[in-house]
Amino acid sequence: MLLNRRAVLGLMSTTALLPLIGTGARAAETGVDLIILSDLHSAYERMAELLQAVQARVAAASRPQVILFNGDLFEVGNVAAARSAGEADWAFLGALAKLAPTVFNIGNHEPDFDNDLAHFVEKARSLGVTVLSNITDKRSDKPYTDASATLSAGGLTLSIAALGTHAINTYPKATREMIAVPQPVEWAKANLPSILKGENVNIVLSHAGVVADRDILPMLPDGTLMIGGHDHLTLVHEQGKTRYVHTGSWASLMTVATIAAPGAAASLERVAIERGGPAAADLKSAIAAVLEKHLTAEDRSVVAHTKAPLTLGETARFAAAAIAAKAGADIGFIGHTSFGTGLPKGEVSRFDYNAALRFEGKIMKAEVDAATLAAILARCNQDGDVPLAARTGDFLYAAPALVPGKQSYIIACNDWSAINRKAYFGREDLAFAEVPEVKLKALVVEALNRA
Template sequence: MMLKRRAALALLSSTALLSLAGIPAQAADPGVDLIILSDLHSAYERMAELLQAVQARISAAKRPQVILFNGDLFESGNVVTTRSGGEADWAFLGALAKLAPVVFNIGNHEPDLDNDLAHFVERARGVGVTVLTNIIDKRSGKPYADAGTTLSTGSVTLTIAALGTNALGTYPKPTREMLDIPQPVEWARANLPSMLKSDGINIVMSHAGVVPDRDILPMLPDGTLMIGGHDHLTLVHEQGKTRYVHTGSWASLFTVATLAGPGEAAKIEQIAVERDGSAAPDLKAVIATVLAKHLTDEDRSVVAHTVKAQTLGETARFTASAIAAKVGADIGFIGHTSFGTGLPKGDVTRFDYNAAVRFEGKIMKAEVDASVLADILKRCNQDGNVALSARTGDFLYAVPDKTGDKKTYVIACNDWSAINRKAYFGREDLAFTEVPDLKLKALVAEALSKT
């Protein structure tokens, strides 16, 4: 699908694109580098560092650059984001658009700050970003934006298609009544064959998650680059010349996919972003200003202290263990995307704590026999090198991960995991009961105070 006129600011001519990347047209290497971002979630602790890393990559580039953002710029759980209207987030997106063409696939958090997605699309286009989505506005019966576009970068032409998640419960409640979201696999089957080119460079940006993406992959022409999101995973899956990548979340890393030309497999490089690394000064100043203006004394209050920084996985496993210990369960469980980032070293403010432990929740318990527990544990702790066929998308961390000789076990988890037991535990027959007068965030903070 060709670009509409209003998207022209974002998709520049090949000469302009080369100029943006700081590369004389006659000296550029063939192909294109795609800088892939996803699931940023207002990660102010690393957003300026991410921008600096992207700037450095583009300034040193030997071929044209395109930035692909696969959804979820905002995070309503970040109180500074909501109080400032996403001032730093919009500054970040605008800065990206000045570096290279940006193509943005709408995720489920784009309406976090303004519940009308049409307003996000309008504002993003205003800073020079091309927005794609297959989500339909119920009020008009029309898509919020085109679901596909083409982009010429001099030596190559990219065909890009985009789709979102139909997990309606993950969108802000006021937004849901405005959305008509196709089932991802059905939409892909009906639309991708006519959108993608058998002899071209094809890119599919999916914010639907691993489970539907796995069913979509066999439909794609060999050599397609498929970009996943929503599940906050880091992975590279090879299928012939097709590559399927997830690039993590919370600005922890970004991915560079180098495409030499049609029919060639993308070369994938994933680059970590350090929390205390070199930062883009202008954005760092914006973030400092909004933090100073919008953080209250309560937000700045210290709720825990850590001896060392913890990764997301370490924080999640600590939480699962704390749940089990608090309620006397044999094993604790907690969902992967219940966490944004890991805990910093030293004093942990309430603001930083809420970036790690994203959601409040009740605590639930159930009793299971040994064989049921064994089946559940096979699905857990998918943050390692897990085959695509075994992935469930969002997953449970479980601690401990070894069991004894008991016939039955008491398990405990947060209420979101219990409510969505089919997705997380793989079964509907778990009889959870609430542990009274106990909430997740206070439980974890208490456990941290004892370390």
């Protein structure tokens, strides 16, 4: 598929104006910059700041820019976004499409506000966005859109393939009945050889997650740029001239990949996005209007206080330790993508708290021997510099620190982690039992207010 006409015209006009943009004329450089975004999840606390960063990048550019969005623009847990049908999110996406050609790979949260993916595709295209996906509409047995696109930028031809996550339970329940998502590795084997061309710049947008991506990587022509998502990770993996990159989540980061020639390794630059930093004025105003209209007094009510801001990792480890304390366990566990962002300093509203701890859940307990616990802990806390071969995709945070010397230990976790014990704990032989009358969100709030 070729980029739609509006996107191509956008690229042509952007390229023509580049020498005149910024503080002075700049000679055009060869190659193309790819601005990579992923897993925003209606992150209203930083979305206007992210747009400002993209605007600044495009304005200062000396080579053509293409924006690649690797899924999950929306988040149903953001009540203002849900109640407004993503009004501010759509404004953000439309603003991107006006800046540079924008290619969007459908993630599992695109149907959060309207469960029919066909409607997302239609609206995004009306904004000038090129939408890609390998997901099929069961009702018609036809794809929702093309799974690949070809475009020209900076004198280069880009071949872009896109695939979604096969984890059907991560899509809205009503959507699951409408969609068929191919097993990603099998789809890649069958389709990537005809999409990725040796004479082109090859790009794979994958929302399938690390575990599937790791099996797809060996299939790729050397020099491919593979962009991962879904697991909310920040990583770069080098394999020859191929680069595999995740660019975080919740508008906390964007990555810019510069490619000079077909088969050349992409050079990568990370740009951190700070809450409260420079923001795109129009989008900031739009978000403020949505919050003013759609947040209730309960949403704005203060549920906790913090003495200092907490990062996502600090928030998650605090929650894991709180689970352990409430359940009378030696150690607590909770999944990485249970969290969207960290907690601000001071008063924490229910709205901000729900952006940090996304899901409610029950608490589960089990007893394990020391050897089993050691094997489990070896898979946990993968928010550091972890080799690709050791990554499990979404992972568990574990806290507090283990006290050694015992023959057996009591562990506790949220029910989602227990249900998906094979993926998280690496085994299915854990006999969990529910801790009665204890809910995740309430226990963490209690712990925050005691800290």
